[in-house]
Amino acid sequence: MAGTAGRRALGHRFGRLWAAYAVSSYGTSLAFGAFPLIAVLVLHSGPAQVSALAAVGRAVGAVIAVPFGPWVEFRRKRPVMVTADLVRFAATMSVPAAFAFGLLTFAQLLVVSVVVAAANIAFGAACGAYLKTLVPREDLLVANSRFESTTWASTMLGPPLGGAAIGAFGPMTTVLADAASYLLSALGIRAIGGTEPPPPARTGAPRLRARDLLEGWRHILGHPVLRPLFFNSITANGLIMATEPLLAVLLLSHLGFSPWQYGLVFAAPCIGGLIGSRLTHRLVTRFGRHRVLLTAGALRACWSTGLAFVQPGVPGIVLIIVIQLGLVTSCAVFNPVLATYRLDHTDPGRIARTLSAWSVSSSAAIAALTALWGVLAAVIGPRTAIAAAGVLLLATPLLLPRRENAHQDNPVDVDVDVEAGTGTGTGSGTGTGSGTGTGAETEAGTGSAAGTGSSGAVDRV
DSSP states (O other): OTTSSSOOOOOHHHHHHHHHHHHHHHHHHHTTTHHHHHHHHTSOOOHHHHHHHHHHHHHHHHHHTTTHHHHHHTSOHHHHHHHHHHHHHHHHHHHHHHHHTTOOOHHHHHHHHHHHHHHHHHHHHHHHHHHTTTSOGGGHHHHHHHHHHHHHHHHHHHHHHHHHHHHHHOTTHHHHHHHHHHHHHHHHHHTTOSOOOOOOOOOSOSSOOHHHHHHHHHHHHHOTTHHHHHHHHHHHHHHHHHTHHHHHHIIIIISOOOHHHHHHHHHGGGHHHHHHHHHHHHHHHHHOHHHHHHHHHHHTTSSGGGGGGOOSHHHHHHHHHHHHHHHHHHHHHHHHHHHHHHHHTSOGGGHHHHHHHHHHHHHHHHHHHHHHHHHHHHHHOHHHHHHHHHHHHTTGGGGSOSSOOSGGGSOEEEOOOGGGTOOOEEEOOOOOSTTTTSSSSTTOOOTTGGGTHHHHHHHHO
8 A cells, every 4th residue: 555646644543544455445346246156056147136236235225325425424424434335344244144044035135235325425524524534634635635546456356256266265255345345345444543523513403404415516516626526427327337248258258268268358457446546636637637637647548448449369359458447547547536625615514415315326327337238239249339439438528527626625614513514623634545445435427447446436435
């Protein structure tokens, strides 16, 4: 970890949070694909059930998580993060426990995926609000880059190690590791110590209202910088992730790639995630944050179309690695800058609601586009459907903000009306990327990059 961007000390509390994030991230990467594998090998589920496991868990979890933003907003954030980790630990641990007693069912896998998806969103909402007080504002980009680097390192190493562990010890091995990582993350967050600023005090009605549920979206859609970033991110992430299962069908079924080749072409390019995240701070220092955001956002849209031209054999392997390397590197630069923008342009009293709304929307968009592209592929074939997603991705840079409001780049330091959904606070605001999932977080939407880079990061927050 010490070798990542911006070699500066951010304090021991941040270090503990980063360590908790690393443990959790590696646990998720080790268990990549574990539930579909269990559904197929243990429960003998068909393709429709496996697809439902991927889409329904994310979609239903997002719906359930809608009230979490306002609920988290007015509570201390570290206890919420610890609770979310413990919920994820208990839910994940229930799978090997049921398997041991011969009681595991597909319905349980579906319920667990929903619970974990909802807890991920609650955790991310709390984490973003907590982290805005943890490091100085000028260190925000450095912190986000460190989390991004950790995400890609775990994505590169975790799936191959997890696959080897499953081969040696059985399909429940990596699920146990993932459950343990949630528990260790909870212990790490608990050990951070220090005092946490009190949450904003609710004024007016003491209970949750419809206005509170919509406050995050109201802030995003009413903000001249966040609104285009929001539509760009959910569209680009959804299109990239929608092609992941189609690419698996194309490579493994139509083109005859072996499983180890499939793993190689998506694990090796994750080195681009390390490179990109290490370069982000230097690029922003030299060229400015807005220019880097626009350039990286445009570059990440330019690669996916090439996947439609993949051929069998070594040439196909080389082409995929080159495409994925470009995609992952672009995303690894874009993600920390986006996370920094999002925290800088949000008042302290509405961060949890804003991050929750963003995560809910991202999860819903990915689920909807994944299902839609599955239907499209059944009609026109996976290769043509992948090409269609790539062509649409080329238009997503048009959604990026053309200019940056300089006034809103300043630290927020105002008293705000909690009733209106903002809370009170000085936002000298910092906010790093998510100790266990906020900075690199949802916008790690890099999709096909191992099919896990993005989905793992998305799920973690």
